[in-house]
Amino acid sequence: MPEARFDAAKGLFIRRWGEMAASWGISRTMSEIHALLYLATQPLCTDDVMEQLAVSRGSASTNLRQLVNWGLIHRVHHRNDRKEYFDAERDVWQMFETITRERRRREVQPIVETLQRCISMIEEDGGRLTGQARKDTDAHRKRFTDILEFCGLMNMLFDLMSKAGRSGLKPIAKTIGKLVG
Amino acid sequence: MPEARFDAAKGLFIRRWGEMAASWGISRTMSEIHALLYLATQPLCTDDVMEQLAVSRGSASTNLRQLVNWGLIHRVHHRNDRKEYFDAERDVWQMFETITRERRRREVQPIVETLQRCISMIEEDGGRLTGQARKDTDAHRKRFTDILEFCGLMNMLFDLMSKAGRSGLKPIAKTIGKLVG
DNA sequence: CTATAATTTCAGAAGTTACCGAAAGGAATA
DNA sequence: TATTCCTTTCGGTAACTTCTGAAATTATAG
Numbered sequence A, B: 001m002p003e004a005r006f007d008a009a010k011g012l013f014i015r016r017w018g019e020m021a022a023s024w025g026i027s028r029t030m031s032e033i034h035a036l037l038y039l040a041t042q043p044l045c046t047d048d049v050m051e052q053l054a055v056s057r058g059s060a061s062t063n064l065r066q067l068v069n070w071g072l073i074h075r076v077h078h079r080n081d082r083k084e085y086f087d088a089e090r091d092v093w094q095m096f097e098t099i100t101r102e103r104r105r106r107e108v109q110p111i112v113e114t115l116q117r118c119i120s121m122i123e124e125d126g127g128r129l130t131g132q133a134r135k136d137t138d139a140h141r142k143r144f145t146d147i148l149e150f151c152g153l154m155n156m157l158f159d160l161m162s163k164a165g166r167s168g169l170k171p172i173a174k175t176i177g178k179l180v181g
Numbered sequence C: 001c002t003a004t005a006a007t008t009t010c011a012g013a014a015g016t017t018a019c020c021g022a023a024a025g026g027a028a029t030a
Numbered sequence D: 001t002a003t004t005c006c007t008t009t010c011g012g013t014a015a016c017t018t019c020t021g022a023a024a025t026t027a028t029a030g
Helices: A006-022 A028-039 A046-053 A057-070 A092-125 A131-180 B006-022 B028-039 B046-053 B057-070 B092-125 B131-180
Strands: A073-078 A081-088 B073-078 B081-088
Touching: A006 A028, A006 B092, A006 B131, A028 A046, A028 A057, A028 A081, A028 B131, A046 A057, A046 A081, A057 A073, A057 A081, A057 A092, A092 A131, A092 B006, A092 B131, A131 B006, A131 B028, A131 B092, B006 B028, B028 B046, B028 B057, B028 B081, B046 B057, B046 B081, B057 B073, B057 B081, B057 B092, B092 B131
Parallel strands: none
Antiparallel strands: A073 A081, B073 B081
């Protein structure tokens, strides 16, 4: 009987998941730990993570905490065992919602606030400007507003998708398909 | 007459745009240059970028080329002028499509291929495994498949959104809203 | 073809991020 | 309370990314 390739697949996925995250501004190790816990059939403790991914205790601790903060994994306690175990959210749809919500809060919200501020700064100038300066501010207002509207629309869409959930997306996609042609 | 706050707004936006990009794995300078060109009312040359953002010639050149590769800005030539000028895409919807297409190609496609490979690795084991190993592979197949399906659904959705374009999104959102309740 | 202007490349420098491992801190047990 | 086991913190370091400035390359005009 040929060797089962299970472990190879697991390793392959974990590495790729880490690489992908790295290019999205998330640390490779944090993402590898997430992949490990996502695949695990039971909660793992810090030492399991250290052993399986060959990372230090400090790194494991820090990254596990960050994952908990993101809401992607949860702490689990067992009776008669001091150790803390960690268990990942396994519903892909829920994962998506969690990640989307966090990134929106951390990274989209600031740009939205900045855009609003930029627009009101321009409004303060009112119609007092003339000539090129006037043309420039008008152009800028439009460009700020365009992005702001886009953000609003995307926020709305993600809210709807979250509400719809996994079961709801397929019919939605189908409907959009009809609308678009 | 109080000083126009136009320049302040411009600077504020450029800085924030750069910060946001940094947390999404895109270099700060590249994103600041993009913001500068997005706001500009006419194409700018390398020296304009160097001067306004205080970056070196090398950095300006490299980052401008990357932006061209992404398809977010375009080279513009003027008659009787050797200099190259750069002009940004200003349609936010088009920008979104461009970025989405590139990131999909660069970062989503690899994970999709990996997932397919992981799944076929597991299939190779067929039903030969028993006991815990069998349970594990079954669990993993499901988890790989879940993500793969999710990617497929998201790809589809983004395709539809691109097709729909700016004008089409609002009605779509409205329709989804009705579907979801 | 030569001179000039502009762009790209590259080696080294600077800055940033993430990791390690040991020490400190905290909680459960006896 | 002392002991043990586990978790978190943190200074130093290694690895990586990005920038700079100048040299090399390319393109244009005369």
